[in-house]
Amino acid sequence: MIVKQKYFYILIAFCAFQITSCVAQTGSDNLIQNSGFETGVTHWNIPANTAKVVGDESHSGKQSLHYINDDPASYKMFTQRFKAQPGKLLLFSAWIKGRNVGSSKNSQGAGIYMQSYDTSGTYIKGFFPRTLTGTFDWTLVKGEYLVPDNAAEVSVGVYLRKSVTGEVWFDDVDVHYGKTEEFTTSLHFPNYHGMVQADDATPWQIDVSVKSQPEWKNNPIHLETLLEDTTGKVLLQQSDTASPTEKSIILTVKKHPTLPPGEYLLKQQITNPNGVVTLKQEFPLHVVKSMPEVYIDAQGFCVVHGKRFFPLGMYTGDTGAPGDYRTNSRDIDLQRMADAGFNTVLSYSYARDAAVNGKEFLDLAQKNHLQVIYSLKDMYDGHAGYPQKGVSGAEAASQQVRNLRNHPALLAWYTNDEMKDDWLKEIQKRYNQIMTLDPVHPVYIVSNSPANVSQFYFMSDVLGMDPYPLGVPGRDFDIVTDWTKDTTTASRNTKGVWQVLQMYNPIYTGNKTRQDHQPTLTEMRNMTYQALINGSKGLLYYAYHWLFFDLDKNGKRIYSEAAFKKRWPDVQKLVQEIKPLTDVILKDDKVDLKVLSPSTVQYQAWQEGNKLYIMTANTEDKNSTLQLQVRAGYHLSNSVSGIQAQLQDGVLKLNSAPLASGTIILER
Numbered sequence: 001m002i003v004k005q006k007y008f009y010i011l012i013a014f015c016a017f018q019i020t021s022c023v024a025q026t027g028s029d030n031l032i033q034n035s036g037f038e039t040g041v042t043h044w045n046i047p048a049n050t051a052k053v054v055g056d057e058s059h060s061g062k063q064s065l066h067y068i069n070d071d072p073a074s075y076k077m078f079t080q081r082f083k084a085q086p087g088k089l090l091l092f093s094a095w096i097k098g099r100n101v102g103s104s105k106n107s108q109g110a111g112i113y114m115q116s117y118d119t120s121g122t123y124i125k126g127f128f129p130r131t132l133t134g135t136f137d138w139t140l141v142k143g144e145y146l147v148p149d150n151a152a153e154v155s156v157g158v159y160l161r162k163s164v165t166g167e168v169w170f171d172d173v174d175v176h177y178g179k180t181e182e183f184t185t186s187l188h189f190p191n192y193h194g195m196v197q198a199d200d201a202t203p204w205q206i207d208v209s210v211k212s213q214p215e216w217k218n219n220p221i222h223l224e225t226l227l228e229d230t231t232g233k234v235l236l237q238q239s240d241t242a243s244p245t246e247k248s249i250i251l252t253v254k255k256h257p258t259l260p261p262g263e264y265l266l267k268q269q270i271t272n273p274n275g276v277v278t279l280k281q282e283f284p285l286h287v288v289k290s291m292p293e294v295y296i297d298a299q300g301f302c303v304v305h306g307k308r309f310f311p312l313g314m315y316t317g318d319t320g321a322p323g324d325y326r327t328n329s330r331d332i333d334l335q336r337m338a339d340a341g342f343n344t345v346l347s348y349s350y351a352r353d354a355a356v357n358g359k360e361f362l363d364l365a366q367k368n369h370l371q372v373i374y375s376l377k378d379m380y381d382g383h384a385g386y387p388q389k390g391v392s393g394a395e396a397a398s399q400q401v402r403n404l405r406n407h408p409a410l411l412a413w414y415t416n417d418e419m420k421d422d423w424l425k426e427i428q429k430r431y432n433q434i435m436t437l438d439p440v441h442p443v444y445i446v447s448n449s450p451a452n453v454s455q456f457y458f459m460s461d462v463l464g465m466d467p468y469p470l471g472v473p474g475r476d477f478d479i480v481t482d483w484t485k486d487t488t489t490a491s492r493n494t495k496g497v498w499q500v501l502q503m504y505n506p507i508y509t510g511n512k513t514r515q516d517h518q519p520t521l522t523e524m525r526n527m528t529y530q531a532l533i534n535g536s537k538g539l540l541y542y543a544y545h546w547l548f549f550d551l552d553k554n555g556k557r558i559y560s561e562a563a564f565k566k567r568w569p570d571v572q573k574l575v576q577e578i579k580p581l582t583d584v585i586l587k588d589d590k591v592d593l594k595v596l597s598p599s600t601v602q603y604q605a606w607q608e609g610n611k612l613y614i615m616t617a618n619t620e621d622k623n624s625t626l627q628l629q630v631r632a633g634y635h636l637s638n639s640v641s642g643i644q645a646q647l648q649d650g651v652l653k654l655n656s657a658p659l660a661s662g663t664i665i666l667e668r
Contacts, residue, residue: 001455018398029176030175031084031176031177032082032156032175032268032393033082033244035172035174035559036058036060036172037053037063037064037171037438038062038063038470040053040063040217041070041377042550043080045079045080046080047052050067050076050078051065051066051078052067053065053066054066054272057628058169059138059168059172059373060171061171061172062169062199063171064097065170066167066168067160067167067168067170068168069160069165070165070488071165072164072165073163075162075163076159078157078159079155079156079157079511080157080173081154081155082154082155082175083114083152083153083154084147084154086147086148086149086150087146087147087149087211088146088147088177089144089145089147089180089181090114090142090144090145090146090147090175090177090178091143091174091177092114092174093141093142093169093171093174094112094140094141094144094158094171094173094174095138095139095141095170095172096111096112096132096136096139096141096168097136097137097139097169097171098110098135098168100133100134100166101133101160101164101167103138103163103164103165105132106163106240107382108162109131109133109135109161109164110131110132110159110164111128111129111131111132111141111158111163112157112170112173113129113143113157113159114126114127114145114154114155114156114234115142115154115155115387116148116153116155117152117153117155118152119152120579121179124148124150124151124451125148125449125451127145127421127422128420128421129142129143129421129578130422131161133174143421143422144178148570156175156517158170158173166545175615180211180213181211181279181616182213182279183221183270183271183278183279183654184279184283184286185207185209185263185268185271186207186458186494187204187205187206188206189202189203189205189298189494191296191437191495192297192442193286193295193439193461194284195286195291195292196255196286196287196288197290197291198259198261198287199290200492201255202255203252203254203255204253205251205252206253206268207248207249207250207514208249208270208540209246209247210242210247212244212247214273216244216272216559218244218247219244219273219275219659220241220242221241221242221270221271221273222239223239223240223241223242223249223251223269223270224238224270225237225240225253225266225268225550226266227264227265227267227285227519228264228265228266228267229263229265230262230264238253247512256330261287263285264285264286264287264571265282265283265284266283266284266285267280267282268281268282275547278407292439293440294411294412294440294442295440295621296495298494300493300494300495300496300497300536300537302411302538302590309343309586310537310582310583310586311343311344311375311498311539312341312342312346312374312412312538312539312578312579312582313344313346313371313539313540313541314337314497314540314541315346315347315500315543315544315545316333316345316347316349316540316542316543316544317347317348317349317545322348330357331364333544334365334367334368334370336568337370338369338542338546338641340568340571340572340575340576341572341578341579342370343369343370344371344372344411344470344538344540345365345371345372345373345544346372346373346414346540347361348372348377352376352526357612358400358541362374362404362407362409362410363409365409366394370384370413371409372409372410373410373411373413374404374410374412374413374414375417376413376415376430376434377414377417377419379393379394379396379397379427379430380419380423380430383419383423387402394429394430397430397433397434398437400432401434401438402437405437405440407448407537409442411442412442412443412444412461413438413442413443413444415430415431415434415444415445415460416446416447416456416460418446418449421501422450423569424455427445427456428458431460434638442462442496443460443462444461444462444464444496445459445460445463445464446464446466447463448463448668450465450483450486453465453486453487453490454489456490457490458496459493460493461496462497462498462538463490463494463495463496464485464487464497464498464499464538464540465484465486465487465503465623466499466502466542467479467480467482467483467484467501468542469527470502470519470523471506471507471517472506477526477527477614477619477621478530478600478602480499481533481617481619483499484530484531484535486537487535488535488536496537496538497535497537498538498539499531499536499538499539499540500539500541500542501527501528501539501542502519502524503541503542503547504528504543504547504549505517505523505546506602507551509584510526517625521573521574522660524571524574525662526617526619526663528574529615529616530602530617530661531665532578532581532585532604532615533602533603533604533616533617534602537585539578541571542655545564547568548560550562550563565593580659581613581663584608589606590606591605591612592604592605593614593629593652594628595626595627595628596627596628596629597625597627598649599624599626599627600619600620600624601616601618601619601620601626602616602617602619603615603616603626603628603630604618610668611637611665611666611667612665612667613663613664613665614652614663614666615662616656618657618659619659620659622658623655623658625653625654625656626654627654628650628651628652628654629651630647630650630652630666631650631668633652634667635647635666635667636665637665637666638665639666640663642656642662643657643662643664644656645664652664
């Protein structure tokens with residue numbers, strides 16, 4: 001893509017969090033037929049003997065859909081499918097009235113949702129706004145849904161969430177097109193909190209994503225950029241144009257060589273081909289003498305005290321052992337993690353209670369040379385019991401951040417653990433709050449939805465996903481590869497990527513349909529190599545405290561020291577194998593090797609001095625072969641169990657047993 005530019009010296013920094021767009025609405029007509037059930041159940045898919053249309057209660061008109069559920073095991077949805085334009089924003093809503101709606105197992109209730117399917121009918125993604133519980137009069141529940149580019153059909157549904165009972169009425173279901181964002185921008189570099197060193201002359205890069213509109217004329221896109229100081233004085237200005245057919249625009253700009261440390265504001269305005277200003281955006285800039293003690297560098301690596309750091313950590317929480325719920329914070333546990341080779345820990349047991357201060361945990365972690373990813377994931381009103389005793393989630397999070405932000409063991413803040421789209425606004429608020437209170441430490445988010453992980457880009461500094469294949473029906477083992485690639489793509493190569501890998505037995509979740517299967521060392525190793533090969537720059541494992549779980553003779557989950565002692569040696573072996581390799585990964589000298597024949601075996605090579613490190617993982621349950629072309633002069637310098645390696649005439653042939661993985665080292 002060629003961009004015509006007028007070059008000025010300019011400084012750009014991290015993207016602001018709020019994107020403002022104003023384009024003409026593509027249509028306001030309801031896409032739902034019989035939205036008020038005035039013609040019965042026409043156009044709706046209503047399972048037999050469930051909901052029915054009634055004429056004695058309605059929000060408007062004369063009728064509504066009435067449903068009574070007294071069976072927690074019954075889970076029904078009342079849906080309507082329709083066509084929608086890919087890439088368009090849908091605004092959807094329904095009026096709902098309820099009586100005694102709720103569940104003894106969760107806090108879910110009555111609501112509306114939207115999801116989409118591809119041409120083969122395969123589910124792509126959905127959005128499920130928060131639901132209503134208790135007894136309530138007619139209440140509007142609404143949400144927003146961006147139709148995926150590969151969507152062939154969209155479905156809207158009204159329902160009671162799983163295990164929810166009660167009586168409910170639905171009426172006036174509405175779906176219409178909303179305003180779409182023609183442009184979104186992000187700073188490829190500098191990439192961390194708008195911070196850049198005053199003496200760093202690296203050219204900056206602004207990435208602009210373009211969602212072209214059919215009504216656009218064949219005129220250029222105009223981009224105007226201004227840099228202002230704190231008084232509003234315009235210091236620099238840049239004008240750019242681009243073709244309206246471009247899907248992305250890359251703007252290269254140069255840092256002013258004498259811009260002194262201080263605060264600045266970058267203002268950007270984009271005009272579409274029809275001459276309408278559709279985006280105005282501001283970016284706070286911070287020119288600093290030196291970068292903070294912890295940050296994410298331009299390649300997505302974590303930097304601690306001036307050196308790249310590879311987080312190799314474990315989740316932990318309540319062990320179930322005798323004692324209070326902070327049992328896992330004992331010195332013996334953290335020392336055990338450190339001795340095994342871990343350098344990072346994330347505990348669920350702190351910040352769950354607004355009155356608990358995690359300094360004790362951080363002190364113990366520091367003593368054992370562990371960095372802490374501190375969890376604030378539960379501190380949202382309407383979630384995990386907040387507000388607590390009159391203290392809101394925001395107040396509790398603020399108190400924790402203020403108290404702990406200067407602790408030397410603090411590595412990052414953890415603000416989301418698999419919370420879905422309906423929490424996006426609250427998660428964004430939490431990110432903005434942390435950036436105000438602690439602009440130094442990164443914010444880490446973990447998702448379990450590949451279709452939605454990109455939505456967390458503007459509210460995190462590190463992205464992660466937890467691809468757990470074992471015991472999950474329909475999941476292949478190479479889901480770790482797929483989800484790691486999805487996370488790396490969502491990071492836009494400007495965020496950190498720390499994947500979360502499986503170390504637990506899925507039967508312990510209480511789902512009896514899953515297999516009772518402890519991850520073996522071979523399986524844990526393979527998942528680890530898949531993540532590293534595909535771009536993870538940190539790894540966490542779930543979870544230390546679950547290694548203590550076992551089942552008694554009645555199938556009840558119990559605490560067991562014996563279970564832990566049986567599993568821990570495999571964990572130690574894995575970490576001791578991986579830890580030395582992280583130094584190679586941190587140097588980031590990747591080498592692309594030519595694959596000589598098609599193969600499903602994963603690989604990535606790194607150069608370090610006269611050695612070539614080739615990580616490989618066979619994700620198949622059968623023998624597989626990978627052939628790579630390498631430069632002359634190398635010889636094999638190690639062997640890996642399960643992988644037969646042969647090097648001859650510049651061809652490296654790897655015959656891998658089922659699920660075999662490891663690092664082949666060549667030396668010259």
